[in-house]
Amino acid sequence: MSGKISLIGAGSAGFSLNIIRDICLTPNLQGYTISLMDINRERLEGAYHLCKRYAAEIGIRLDIEKTTNRRASLQGATFVINTALAGGHQSLSDGWEIGKKHGYRFGGSLHLMHDEGFWINFNQFKLFESLAEDILKICPEAWYFKIANPVFAGSTFVGRKYPQLKFVGLCHGFGGIFNIIWKLGFEREHVTYEMPGVNHFIWLTKFFYKGKDAYPLLDRWLDEHREKPDEQDGELCPKKIDMYRRFGAYPIGDTGSVGGGSWPWWHHVDAETEKRFCEDPDSWWMGYQKGTAETAVEIQRITADKSVRLSEIYKPERSGELVIQMVESIACDIPRVLIGNILNQGGLVPGVPEDLAVEVPIYVSGDGLRGIQTSPLPAGVLAYLLRDYAAPADIELAAFEKRSKKLLLELIMMDPWTRSREQAENVLDEILSLPYLAGMRAHYK
Numbered sequence: 001m002s003g004k005i006s007l008i009g010a011g012s013a014g015f016s017l018n019i020i021r022d023i024c025l026t027p028n029l030q031g032y033t034i035s036l037m038d039i040n041r042e043r044l045e046g047a048y049h050l051c052k053r054y055a056a057e058i059g060i061r062l063d064i065e066k067t068t069n070r071r072a073s074l075q076g077a078t079f080v081i082n083t084a085l086a087g088g089h090q091s092l093s094d095g096w097e098i099g100k101k102h103g104y105r106f107g108g109s110l111h112l113m114h115d116e117g118f119w120i121n122f123n124q125f126k127l128f129e130s131l132a133e134d135i136l137k138i139c140p141e142a143w144y145f146k147i148a149n150p151v152f153a154g155s156t157f158v159g160r161k162y163p164q165l166k167f168v169g170l171c172h173g174f175g176g177i178f179n180i181i182w183k184l185g186f187e188r189e190h191v192t193y194e195m196p197g198v199n200h201f202i203w204l205t206k207f208f209y210k211g212k213d214a215y216p217l218l219d220r221w222l223d224e225h226r227e228k229p230d231e232q233d234g235e236l237c238p239k240k241i242d243m244y245r246r247f248g249a250y251p252i253g254d255t256g257s258v259g260g261g262s263w264p265w266w267h268h269v270d271a272e273t274e275k276r277f278c279e280d281p282d283s284w285w286m287g288y289q290k291g292t293a294e295t296a297v298e299i300q301r302i303t304a305d306k307s308v309r310l311s312e313i314y315k316p317e318r319s320g321e322l323v324i325q326m327v328e329s330i331a332c333d334i335p336r337v338l339i340g341n342i343l344n345q346g347g348l349v350p351g352v353p354e355d356l357a358v359e360v361p362i363y364v365s366g367d368g369l370r371g372i373q374t375s376p377l378p379a380g381v382l383a384y385l386l387r388d389y390a391a392p393a394d395i396e397l398a399a400f401e402k403r404s405k406k407l408l409l410e411l412i413m414m415d416p417w418t419r420s421r422e423q424a425e426n427v428l429d430e431i432l433s434l435p436y437l438a439g440m441r442a443h444y445k
Contacts, residue, residue: 017050107265152200155199
């Protein structure tokens with residue numbers, strides 16, 4: 001079978017290698033051309049040689065190309081995968097430090113003290129816009145898989161603005177359900193579940209094991225481990241258990257997690273409360289960024305050291321990312337039900353506006369994608385979804401489209417830690433004054 005996969009943002013060598021590994025383990029995709037594209041020549045070169053070495057080690061012949069020219073990469077593409085982050089982690093940290101200085105904490109909105117800060121999202125929206133327009137001009141029949149953050153606001157933006165695009169947003173956060181399955185000692189093939197919502201805010205509305213309701217078994221596990229739940233970042237940590245007891249459905253993956261925005265704010269009102277729920281988002285993010293930096297250094301080392309066998313470090317096992325499974329299902333007409341982010345057309349998640357992207361089960365085949373109707377969310381969960389996720393995303397997208405600094409200020413005013421208009425104005429002005437955000441300053445009037 002022949003075709004072409006264009007990987008935008010391929011300079012993230014670890015991520016690119018995961019995709020190459022999954023392609024190598026998918027015989028149906030042998031014969032595909034893989035086009036690695038990144039604007040950073042050095043990182044692109046490293047990713048290219050790493051991917052070529054890995055495929056050779058496990059005996060798979062792949063036609064792998066590299067280019068810094070996005071339009072060249074898109075020529076003839078049948079699938080486009082976007083993993084690119086414009087702006088980088090330093091910009092993220094700079095904005096957070098400004099937010100902290102002005103009294104903002106984790107646990108508020110996703111648009112300030114989170115990795116989807118509005119100053120990061122601005123560059124991402126510009127990227128999503130230009131990439132979508134290039135796809136429609138150069139390879140209009142290609143499927144576009146957006147893995148890059150922000151998944152919720154970004155998928156909503158792309159879905160609304162480019163309805164003719166074959167598009168889906170992907171995130172692996174839903175995989176937290178597998179940690180619960182493992183903890184309970186279930187055999188995965190006998191588990192069925194449903195967990196709708198929006199990205200970073202999905203809830204386990206149905207949970208069955210061997211055809212029977214598995215929630216009583218989960219309750220029993222929680223009772224037995226009441227005195228010693230999981231560690232801070234575990235799926236069965238004190239904070240998530242508390243959210244489950246409050247709402248009656250279990251939060252999955254990034255929902256309320258340390259790295260998923262730390263929602264809700266009431267678990268983060270002060271250091272004492274965070275300690276009671278084993279929450280320490282500052283330390284978690286410091287560790288995450290340190291780990292990311294160390295991974296980059298390690299990848300550089302093994303790229304330079306040709307004696308290292310990559311297949312011993314990155315074993316020939318599927319990465320857990322969905323994107324190559326989705327590619328195979330479409331290309332080879334292999335029906336699967338996978339999790340993705342698409343507009344809520346037809347009310348796939350009851351009560352959520354149809355022009356918002358929802359994270360739902362999707363039937364994927366040679367005919368494309370079809371969202372599957374899900375059960376209603378608990379009333380309290382739906383209310384917070386509309387208030388804390390849908391409303392801010394609408395304001396942020398309206399600010400971007402209208403180039404409105406006033407609306408951007410309203411976005412910050414919606415954060416639970418905002419105590420005055422002056423506070424919001426100060427944090428906005430100081431973030432916009434960062435020297436590398438000149439384009440953003442010019443955009444918002």
